[in-house]
Amino acid sequence: xxxxxxxxxxxxxxxxxxxxxxxxxxxxxxxxxxxxxxxxxxxxxxxxxxxxxxxxxxxxxxxxxxxxxxxxxxxxxxxxxxxxxxxxxxxxxxxxxxxxxxxxxxxxxxxxxxxxxxxxxxxxxxxxxxxxxxxxxxxxxxxxxxxxxxxxxxxxxxxxxxxxxxxxxxxxxxxxxxxxxxxxxxxxxxxxxxxxxxxx
Numbered sequence: 001x002x003x004x005x006x007x008x009x010x011x012x013x014x015x016x017x018x019x020x021x022x023x024x025x026x027x028x029x030x031x032x033x034x035x036x037x038x039x040x041x042x043x044x045x046x047x048x049x050x051x052x053x054x055x056x057x058x059x060x061x062x063x064x065x066x067x068x069x070x071x072x073x074x075x076x077x078x079x080x081x082x083x084x085x086x087x088x089x090x091x092x093x094x095x096x097x098x099x100x101x102x103x104x105x106x107x108x109x110x111x112x113x114x115x116x117x118x119x120x121x122x123x124x125x126x127x128x129x130x131x132x133x134x135x136x137x138x139x140x141x142x143x144x145x146x147x148x149x150x151x152x153x154x155x156x157x158x159x160x161x162x163x164x165x166x167x168x169x170x171x172x173x174x175x176x177x178x179x180x181x182x183x184x185x186x187x188x189x190x191x192x193x194x195x196x197x198x199x200x
Contacts, residue, residue, distance in 0.1 A: 039085070040166030042178075045152070051160040052142045054107070058130040059119050066158060069105060073182050074154035075170065077108040078134075078145045081121045085167040086149040090127060095171035097129040103156070104179060106130070106170075111148065112137045155182050 045051070054076070055065045077093055079086035090108075097106040106129045110118035115133040122131060134140055143152060151170075153162040161182050168175055 040164055040168050042162055042164045045160040045163055049144070049160075051154065051158060052139075056132045056139070058107075058132050059115065059122065060130065062130065064107060064130070064132065069107075069154075069158070071103070071156045073104045073156060073179055074152075075104070075106045075179070076143075076152040076154060077106070078111050078140055078143070078148055078150045079108060080111050080113055080148055081117060082113075083148040089149050089167035089170070090125070092168070092170040092172070092175075094127045094129055096175070099171070103183070107132065109134045109139050111140045111145070153178060153182050155185065161185070 053066065054069060054074075057063050075093070075096065077089075079090065081087070093106050093108065096104075100106065108129055109132045111134045113133075114135060118131055118133055122128075132139070140146075143150075147165050149165075149167055151164045151168065152160050153164070155161050162178065164178075
């Protein structure tokens with residue numbers, strides 16, 4: 001009886017191993033899934049809501065205003081160092097900052113943290129995109145931001161077009177398509193007499 005039980009146990013071990021392997025793979029997939037950049041909500045900027053003005057000086061002392069941002073697509077990102085999804089997203093904003101042409105600006109706002117903390121974080125990570133300090137949360141309130149990260153896509157006209165709540169891969173093809181759409185719509189608005197040529 002013992003020999004028979006031992007034989008059955010020996011045969012069951014590979015099946016049990018396979019079962020445990022499948023369970024482990026499913027478990028790992030569930031943990032990795034959020035990194036697939038699917039945890040965001042993109043919605044149009046409310047038509048009845050005016051676009052707040054950007055008038056601020058970043059951590060490097062550079063002034064940002066309507067004149068500086070005129071005719072540019074602006075990726076305006078609100079973040080904080082205590083926000084894990086923000087920290088996942090920021091390197092992709094750095095990549096976008098690095099590869100963008102002169103017509104696209106990555107501008108970020110660090111919310112409700114001391115300026116020194118934001119500066120230390122930028123230095124420790126080696127990221128170089130512009131950061132505006134919003135220590136009291138006034139800018140976030142003006143833009144209606146309550147969840148982090150939140151990114152506003154602003155057309156070259158200065159009009160906010162999209163609000164994206166949650167972390168996104170800003171260096172990926174999806175974000176690139178959003179930026180191209182904001183840029184193209186602005187071109188069509190500025191030149192209504194020209195026929196739009198569909199992209200292939």
